[in-house]
Amino acid sequence: MSHFDEAGAAVQAALDAGARYADARVMVCRTESMTARNGAVEDLGSDESAGLGVRALVGSSWGFYAVPDLSEPSARAAGRRAAQIAAASAQVAGPPVELVPSAPVVASWASDCKVDPLSVPLSDKGDLLVRATTVAKEAGADLAQAHYAVWDTHKWFVSSEGHRIDQHIRECGGGVTATAIGEGEVQRRSLPGQYGTRGWELVDELDLVGNAAQMAEQARALLTAPLCPAGETSLILGGSQLALQIHESVGHAIELDRILGWEAAFAGTSWLDLSKLGALRYGSDLMNITIDPTFPGALGSFGFDDEGTPAVKRHAVKDGIWVGVLAGRDSAAVAGLDYAGSVRSDGWSRLPMVRMTNVGLEPGPHTLDEIIAATDDGVFMDVNRSWSIDDRRLNFQFGCEIGYEVKNGKRGRMLRNPTYTGIGPKFWASMDMLSSETIAWGTPNCGKGQPGQVGHTGHPAAPARFTNVRVGVQG
Amino acid sequence: MSAELQIAAKMIELVRELAGRSAEAEVTVRHDALALTRFANSAIHQNMAEATTGVRLRLHLDGRTASGSSTLTGADGLRSLVERTIAAARVTPPDPSWAGLTRPAALHISAGHPGSGERSGLEFGFDEATARATPGERAERVRAFVDAAEGLETAGYCRTGYVSAAFANTAGQAVEGRTAEAAMDGIARTGGADGVARLATSRLAELDGAVLGARAAVKARAAAEPAELPPGHYEVVLEPTAVADLLQNFAVFGFNGKSWAQKQSFAELGAEQFDPSITIVDDPLGSRGEPAPGLPFDDEGTPARSLVLVREGVTRAVTHDRTSAAETGAESTGHGSSTSRSWGPFASHLRLEAGPVSSPGGAAGSPVIAESARPLVARMRRGLLVTDLWYTRVLDPKTLVVTGLTRNGVWLVEDGEIVRPVSNLRFTQSYPQALSPGRVLGIGAESVLLPDSWSRGRYAAPALHLASWNITGNASG
Numbered sequence: 024m025s026h027f028d029e030a031g032a033a034v035q036a037a038l039d040a041g042a043r044y045a046d047a048r049v050m051v052c053r054t055e056s057m058t059a060r061n062g063a064v065e066d067l068g069s070d071e072s073a074g075l076g077v078r079a080l081v082g083s084s085w086g087f088y089a090v091p092d093l094s095e096p097s098a099r100a101a102g103r104r105a106a107q108i109a110a111a112s113a114q115v116a117g118p119p120v121e122l123v124p125s126a127p128v129v130a131s132w133a134s135d136c137k138v139d140p141l142s143v144p145l146s147d148k149g150d151l152l153v154r155a156t157t158v159a160k161e162a163g164a165d166l167a168q169a170h171y172a173v174w175d176t177h178k179w180f181v182s183s184e185g186h187r188i189d190q191h192i193r194e195c196g197g198g199v200t201a202t203a204i205g206e207g208e209v210q211r212r213s214l215p216g217q218y219g220t221r222g223w224e225l226v227d228e229l230d231l232v233g234n235a236a237q238m239a240e241q242a243r244a245l246l247t248a249p250l251c252p253a254g255e256t257s258l259i260l261g262g263s264q265l266a267l268q269i270h271e272s273v274g275h276a277i278e279l280d281r282i283l284g285w286e287a288a289f290a291g292t293s294w295l296d297l298s299k300l301g302a303l304r305y306g307s308d309l310m311n312i313t314i315d316p317t318f319p320g321a322l323g324s325f326g327f328d329d330e331g332t333p334a335v336k337r338h339a340v341k342d343g344i345w346v347g348v349l350a351g352r353d354s355a356a357v358a359g360l361d362y363a364g365s366v367r368s369d370g371w372s373r374l375p376m377v378r379m380t381n382v383g384l385e386p387g388p389h390t391l392d393e394i395i396a397a398t399d400d401g402v403f404m405d406v407n408r409s410w411s412i413d414d415r416r417l418n419f420q421f422g423c424e425i426g427y428e429v430k431n432g433k434r435g436r437m438l439r440n441p442t443y444t445g446i447g448p449k450f451w452a453s454m455d456m457l458s459s460e461t462i463a464w465g466t467p468n469c470g471k472g473q474p475g476q477v478g479h480t481g482h483p484a485a486p487a488r489f490t491n492v493r494v495g496v497q498g
Numbered sequence: 499m500s501a502e503l504q505i506a507a508k509m510i511e512l513v514r515e516l517a518g519r520s521a522e523a524e525v526t527v528r529h530d531a532l533a534l535t536r537f538a539n540s541a542i543h544q545n546m547a548e549a550t551t552g553v554r555l556r557l558h559l560d561g562r563t564a565s566g567s568s569t570l571t572g573a574d575g576l577r578s579l580v581e582r583t584i585a586a587a588r589v590t591p592p593d594p595s596w597a598g599l600t601r602p603a604a605l606h607i608s609a610g611h612p613g614s615g616e617r618s619g620l621e622f623g624f625d626e627a628t629a630r631a632t633p634g635e636r637a638e639r640v641r642a643f644v645d646a647a648e649g650l651e652t653a654g655y656c657r658t659g660y661v662s663a664a665f666a667n668t669a670g671q672a673v674e675g676r677t678a679e680a681a682m683d684g685i686a687r688t689g690g691a692d693g694v695a696r697l698a699t700s701r702l703a704e705l706d707g708a709v710l711g712a713r714a715a716v717k718a719r720a721a722a723e724p725a726e727l728p729p730g731h732y733e734v735v736l737e738p739t740a741v742a743d744l745l746q747n748f749a750v751f752g753f754n755g756k757s758w759a760q761k762q763s764f765a766e767l768g769a770e771q772f773d774p775s776i777t778i779v780d781d782p783l784g785s786r787g788e789p790a791p792g793l794p795f796d797d798e799g800t801p802a803r804s805l806v807l808v809r810e811g812v813t814r815a816v817t818h819d820r821t822s823a824a825e826t827g828a829e830s831t832g833h834g835s836s837t838s839r840s841w842g843p844f845a846s847h848l849r850l851e852a853g854p855v856s857s858p859g860g861a862a863g864s865p866v867i868a869e870s871a872r873p874l875v876a877r878m879r880r881g882l883l884v885t886d887l888w889y890t891r892v893l894d895p896k897t898l899v900v901t902g903l904t905r906n907g908v909w910l911v912e913d914g915e916i917v918r919p920v921s922n923l924r925f926t927q928s929y930p931q932a933l934s935p936g937r938v939l940g941i942g943a944e945s946v947l948l949p950d951s952w953s954r955g956r957y958a959a960p961a962l963h964l965a966s967w968n969i970t971g972n973a974s975g
């Protein structure tokens with residue numbers, strides 16, 4: 024069933040009410056999630072949401088209104104309300120707003136999916152999580168948890184410039200976590216929660232049951248492992264943690280709305296200065312970061328963004344030099360750029376804004392084994408436990424679930440509470456070895472915007488080594 | 499009867515028709531209206547509004563539990579929600595932790611409040627003018643904030659909204675209520691330095707953009723050209739905006755009944771874990787004449803009430819939903835939510851009780867310092883005045899060691915006077931340890947209402963003077 028007519032009615036109503044540009048998205052979303060704890064299902068939810076959001080540009084001011092009613096009269100009323108809100112914005116108007124060109128596209132796109140996640144029987148899914156947590160519990164976890172989540176989203180987008188695009192995006196993923204509780208602290212090990220624009224085959228590949236025992240054994244062992252020592256050393260990050268490092272210290276920093284100050288009061292700004300685009304050194308020559316919503320199966324993949332711009336791969340960092348940003352049509356025009364393509368919203372009731380798609384590190388020439396073999400003295404860390412970074416995306420401190428000493432080219436003792444800290448460009452400049460073993464990690468919980476939106480982003484990454492990093496920061 | 503309660507009643511009828519009378523069901527219906535006018539570079543750049551009605555059903559059938567929600571509230575949508583939730587409940591594994599339904603119980607707001615009753619909180623502290631605020635009224639406050647900053651770059655938001663909600667279950671509980679809220683949060687910027695002002699309220703009329711904009715501008719100007727300080731342990735005065743972060747982390751990780759039951763929380767009931775000057779209360783119904791910031795019942799239909807979590811330094815309670823309460827032999831404290839079975843029940847209206855009024859001295863006249871913090875700063879021999887905390891994340895839930903950064907203004911204070919602005923600092927600090935016996939040197943005389951940065955929760959926070967705060971990094975790393 025198409026909803027182009029309702030979206031079109033909203034757009035036309037906004038134009039009739041004085042907008043010089045308008046677009047509207049109808050979204051019908053189904054989500055399903057389940058959690059299990061210690062061998063029993065803890066929560067099962069199945070949610071359905073449908074509505075329309077319309078954006079109107081009146082003069083140089085934006086307005087947005089959203090309704091859960093998909094009737095055409097309601098859509099027209101929403102279009103008028105969006106234009107009224109835009110008119111109120113003019114009470115505190117900014118500079119003229121322009122939009123970089125976007126060829127009107129009439130198209131349809133769907134993500135690849137071998138096994139529809141919503142077609143897998145709930146009993147099978149429940150049995151999987153119950154088994155995984157039972158295994159982890161029996162292997163020594165004080166608390167064993169497993170989960171999965173499924174998102175099934177249909178979108179119909181219409182703009183006043185002639186775009187008519189429908190998309191069907193299916194995403195899913197899951198994970199298993201074992202927690203060991205000691206006298207003074209808690210230790211946790213997770214099979215990194217992995218998510219993608221894929222079908223249930225992704226969850227099958229995770230082998231939650233097969234990995235559960237190891238998670239429990241490692242969590243238990245961490246309680247008595249030595250603390251990660253404090254000092255400066257060579258740091259080897261596993262791919263999962265490097266994905267988070269990319270997300271926080273590159274992905275958010277290259278968001279053009281942050282660079283322009285549009286997020287200054289909440290998410291923050293960026294240390295990047297637009298006048299240095301194309302010349303600023305972001306990291307070592309090994310650092311090649313791409314913005315790639317075409318990456319097959321990654322969590323930030325789509326056919327078109329929420330402004331109707333087709334998905335295109337481009338570099339954000341090339342041979343260590345900053346060369347690209349995540350942009351929308353209005354922010355790109357302000358910055359004097361000729362591309363957009365990174366605007367999304369987390370649902371029909373939220374304003375589309377600049378968001379990461381798949382921001383990842385291109386593979387390097389090494390393997391993890393080679394990196395460890397080449398390291399005389401260092402620490403290996405993986406799987407994020409805590410993350411914190413300043414509002415300019417410079418000063419970060421990350422904690423990982425597990426660490427290991429690396430001595431004389433071999434992985435040694437397990438280390439507990441491993442943390443590392445640094446300043447973004449200095450850290451990236453110290454990357455001297457990079458693996459080719461890339462996995463497209465998914466982050467389904469990226470918060471941004473007011474009111475808050477939760478974004479789904481992908482981060483292709485492989486293990487890498489960084490030199491002279493401060494590790495072992497403790498409270 | 500509200501439209502929401504009518505939908506809830508219809509859902510209960512549908513459950514009985516389609517699942518039989520043995521099914522246990524609870525239904526929450528919420529109409530959420532939210533409008534947020536956002537500004538940056540001293541102009542409104544995002545301006546949104548939405549109005550959504552959502553229905554959530556939790557069903558326990560033959561020992562198995564499933565839940566579902568929908569924004570499709572027509573007859574077909576409601577029937578579809580009931581049918582698919584029944585289908586899900588029939589095939590999921592058994593749920594041994596099901597804690598049953600809330601029995602019929604009167605709301606705690608019924609006595610002495612005009613317009614409210616045992617089952618209805620529709621008129622309790624509800625400000626119609628806030629609920630019906632226009633984009634123009636929000637823009638007026640933004641205009642005033644921008645103008646008051648006198649040429650400094652500004653950014654932030656003005657938000658208004660209301661919730662009208664109802665709950666019904668098959669055990670006979672049926673309640674309804676409404677709440678309205680407004681908030682403003684903005685910064686002024688100059689030379690790379692930011693100053694902030696924010697306020698939450700139940701009445702839009704109490705938000706004065708000019709007052710907030712002027713306060714943010716004063717702070718920004720005083721924060722320009724900051725110096726760098728080395729890591730170490732510093733005495734601090736945390737302004738209310740920073741203290742709100744402590745309350746949020748205490749709520750989510752410390753007083754969370756599920757975390758406590760799983761021994762992942764520091765909380766020990768009956769133990770003197772805090773300085774005797776510390777009393778923390780969850781107050782969803784408001785106090786001292788202020789309208790209720792929350793609904794008068796939770797998502798399990800349990801009537802909301804004031805809950806003392808810490809009294810004079812002694813941990814007295816943690817927050818429970820029906821599941822965590824049943825697991826620990828306690829009673830629900832009215833903190834059930836759609837996510838509390840997974841994430842645990844936590845409070846979203848914490849108040850740290852203000853300290854006694856004391857006469858200011860020393861830095862008393864400085865407009866850079868929040869008024870209630872001035873007497874605390876005046877008594878600080880050498881330490882930091884911290885406006886705001888940012889991006890705080892828990893390193894260990896048991897000890898509640900948190901890392902994060904300062905934001906929106908930090909100053910070095912010597913002998914009660916501000917000496918110079920300081921660039922932002924990273925800290926790694928156990929929050930309960932910072933407030934442990936003997937470490938709280940003073941509490942401001944006013945608890946300021948502040949909005950949560952992500953949800954619609956809000957906190958009442960005074961300034962805090964603490965003996966030690968562990969600074970672990972600065973702008974250089």
